[in-house]
Amino acid sequence: MTDVVDPYRVLCVVGARPNFMKTVPVVRELAARDGFEPILVHTGQHYDAGMSTVFFEELGVGAPDHLLGVGSGSHAVQTARVMERIEPVIEAERPDLVLVPGDVNSTLAAALVAAKLQIPVGHLEAGLRSFDRTMPEELNRILTDQLSDLLFIHSPEARDNLLRENVDGHAIHAVGNTMIDTLVAMRGRIDATDLAGRLGVEAGRYLVVTLHRPALVDTPLLADAIRALEQIGTDLPIVFPCHPRTRARMASLGVSPSPERVQLTDPLGYLDFLGLVAHARAVLTDSGGIQEETTFLGVPCFTLRDNTERPVTCEIGTNVLLGLAPERILEVPALIEERAGVTHRAPDGWDGHAAVRVVDVIDRFLTDARVPAAPAVAYQT
Numbered sequence: 001m002t003d004v005v006d007p008y009r010v011l012c013v014v015g016a017r018p019n020f021m022k023t024v025p026v027v028r029e030l031a032a033r034d035g036f037e038p039i040l041v042h043t044g045q046h047y048d049a050g051m052s053t054v055f056f057e058e059l060g061v062g063a064p065d066h067l068l069g070v071g072s073g074s075h076a077v078q079t080a081r082v083m084e085r086i087e088p089v090i091e092a093e094r095p096d097l098v099l100v101p102g103d104v105n106s107t108l109a110a111a112l113v114a115a116k117l118q119i120p121v122g123h124l125e126a127g128l129r130s131f132d133r134t135m136p137e138e139l140n141r142i143l144t145d146q147l148s149d150l151l152f153i154h155s156p157e158a159r160d161n162l163l164r165e166n167v168d169g170h171a172i173h174a175v176g177n178t179m180i181d182t183l184v185a186m187r188g189r190i191d192a193t194d195l196a197g198r199l200g201v202e203a204g205r206y207l208v209v210t211l212h213r214p215a216l217v218d219t220p221l222l223a224d225a226i227r228a229l230e231q232i233g234t235d236l237p238i239v240f241p242c243h244p245r246t247r248a249r250m251a252s253l254g255v256s257p258s259p260e261r262v263q264l265t266d267p268l269g270y271l272d273f274l275g276l277v278a279h280a281r282a283v284l285t286d287s288g289g290i291q292e293e294t295t296f297l298g299v300p301c302f303t304l305r306d307n308t309e310r311p312v313t314c315e316i317g318t319n320v321l322l323g324l325a326p327e328r329i330l331e332v333p334a335l336i337e338e339r340a341g342v343t344h345r346a347p348d349g350w351d352g353h354a355a356v357r358v359v360d361v362i363d364r365f366l367t368d369a370r371v372p373a374a375p376a377v378a379y380q381t
C-alpha cells in the first residue's frame, strides 16, 4: 500500500482591486499542480461590482472559497474586521501557508493573524519602499515583510530594502512580477477591447488619468488637478476612470470637469482598462501597479506623487515622477514629446512566468518543513 500524501494547502488572501491580478496567476498555478490545493479568501475590502466582481469574472478564477464582507471603514476598523473574520477561517482550514499580495489593509491584517497562529506567511511584492510613512501602504508593507517567512520580490532594490530591515536573506526570492503574468496571459483579450473607440477617442492620441490616493484626492489638490486637466484637455483628449473615493471627493469639493475635455467613467474592468492604457499616448496616475503595467507596455507614465516604491519603473521603464504638484500636469504635453523615443525595458522576471517560480519556492519550502527531523540517536544495524 502506498502512502497518501496530503496536498499542500495554500490559503491566498485578496481584498482590493490590484490584489486580484497579482494573486490569480499563483492560484491557477497551484490548482494546476499535483500536490497543491489553493484556498481563495476575499476579504471584501473592495465590494462594488466594478471594483471586485468584474475582476473575478474576467480573470476566470471562480468564486472565492470564503468571502468575508468587511467593506469600508477607517484603517483601524477595516484592518480589525479582516483580522476578526479571517482568524476562524484560517483556524478551520489549517493551511500550510498563507499567501498575501501587495500592501493594502487586508494584506497586513491577514499576515498578522496567520503569523500569530504560527502559519508561515508568503508575501508577494515584498520589499517595496516609498520611505514615506505617511502612506498607509508603507506601514502595511514594512509590517507584512517583518511577519513573512517567504519574501517574493520583483525588483532588485527590494532585496536591499529588506536586508536593511534585517530580514533573513534566505527568505528573499526574486521571482518576477505576477501582475505582469496576468497581463501577458490576457494580452490577446486586452488587445481585442476597443473602449477608446466606444468613447470616441483616437488610439495613440489620448491621456488616461487615474487618481485615488488620499494624499491627493482627500485634499484641495484634487481641485487643482482637475483644473489643470481641463486646461491640457483642449488639445489632448483625456479619459479618467474614476475611483469611488475620487468621485465622492469631487462631489464634496463641487468640482466636475467639462465632459468635452475630460471624460469621466466609472471604474473599469481589467480588460477595458488595460486596453485603454495599451493604446494611450500616455498615462497620468498616482497608482503603484499602473507604473508597472505602463513600464511593461512601454507607455509613457507620469506619476503625480513625491515618491515611488517602484523606482525601477523610472530607472529602466517609462515612468517619470512629477511630484505631488498638480500644476506640473500642465507640462505633460511637452514631456510626452520630449520622451518620444526614450529607450526602456521590462525588469528581469516580468515575463509571464513569475507564478511558476513562486510555486516552485513554496514547494521547496513546504517540502523542507515536512521532512522529518533526523533521529537523535543513530540506530545500530
Ligand code: UD1
Pocket (backbone or CB within 6 Å): 016, 017, 018, 045, 046, 047, 048, 051, 052, 072, 073, 103, 104, 105, 106, 136, 137, 212, 243, 244, 245, 248, 288
Ligand atoms: C485601497 C488601498 C490602496 C490601493 C487601492 C486600490 C489600503 C490602505 N488602500 O485604497 O493601497 O491602491 O485600494 O483601489 O488598503 N469604495 C467603494 N466601493 C468599493 C471600495 C471602496 O465605494 O468597492 C469607496 C468607499 O467609499 C471607501 C473608499 O472607496 O471608503 C476607499 O476604499 P478603501 O478600501 O478604504 O481604500 P482605497 O482608496 O480603495
